[in-house]
Amino acid sequence: MLKMILDLHIAGGSAALASMFIPMVARKGGTTHRRSGWVFVAGMTTVSITALALSAARYLTDPRPEAKAFALFLFYIAILTGEGVSSGIRVLRAKNRPGRAGVWDIGLSTLLTATAVAMMVYGIVASRLLFTGFAVIGLVNGIRGLICAFAAPREQMHWWFRHMSSMLGSCIAAVTAFLVVNAPQAGFSRVSLVVWFTPAIVGSIAIGTWTQYYKRRFSGSRRASRGTFPAAAAEDLYTLPRTS
Numbered sequence: 001m002l003k004m005i006l007d008l009h010i011a012g013g014s015a016a017l018a019s020m021f022i023p024m025v026a027r028k029g030g031t032t033h034r035r036s037g038w039v040f041v042a043g044m045t046t047v048s049i050t051a052l053a054l055s056a057a058r059y060l061t062d063p064r065p066e067a068k069a070f071a072l073f074l075f076y077i078a079i080l081t082g083e084g085v086s087s088g089i090r091v092l093r094a095k096n097r098p099g100r101a102g103v104w105d106i107g108l109s110t111l112l113t114a115t116a117v118a119m120m121v122y123g124i125v126a127s128r129l130l131f132t133g134f135a136v137i138g139l140v141n142g143i144r145g146l147i148c149a150f151a152a153p154r155e156q157m158h159w160w161f162r163h164m165s166s167m168l169g170s171c172i173a174a175v176t177a178f179l180v181v182n183a184p185q186a187g188f189s190r191v192s193l194v195v196w197f198t199p200a201i202v203g204s205i206a207i208g209t210w211t212q213y214y215k216r217r218f219s220g221s222r223r224a225s226r227g228t229f230p231a232a233a234a235e236d237l238y239t240l241p242r243t244s
């Protein structure tokens with residue numbers, strides 16, 4: 001059974017890595033963007049679900065304290081990754097209903113926030129910078145999810161930026177997993193801080209740069225207010241069935 005779950009995990013990760021660059025360069029909201037995006041979402045969803053099972057199995061079957069600690073960390077990473085993929089998609093479904101998030105969105109953000117706090121406490125007590133660092137990332141994402149669930153957005157294109165940052169954050173997770181798995185071949189340990197944090201640092205800079213780029217386009221173009229620029233056109237391009 002575990003072998004089958006591991007095979008699904010690898011297949012999901014491979015699909016995500018193979019498809020993730022296409023939505024970045026394809027026309028936003030177009031057919032290619034959507035179809036390749038759904039491949040990425042399916043791959044990362046598979047990765048998250050199977051990672052929960054694999055890390056739980058490792059915790060229950062490996063008696064070594066170090067293995068159990070890392071299994072808990074990987075379990076938390078699976079929640080962090082799953083929340084990113086989920087929020088990136090569901091924000092499109094609820095973009096016209098700000099402040100009316102469903103039980104799933106609130107529950108997942110709450111779960112991420114709670115596990116991030118637990119991971120941070122453990123990381124500080126055990127002096128594990130890797131655990132503490134990723135706990136900060138999860139805490140920021142979890143709180144942001146709760147704020148988006150209950151607070152009215154301050155930007156017209158709030159859903160665009162959350163969709164973009166969440167999906168790019170999931171891309172960072174996919175790249176990080178690939179690097180961690182292949183780290184020994186490059187002479188690094190799989191728990192190396194360089195391997196774990198480099199994609200997050202580089203990716204965060206890229207997300208910030210891309211966000212500022214679109215903010216300037218949306219706020220600085222008069223064409224947007226006349227409905228001929230993406231700020232208006234994207235409302236139709238990024239339409240998904242509404243759910244609670």
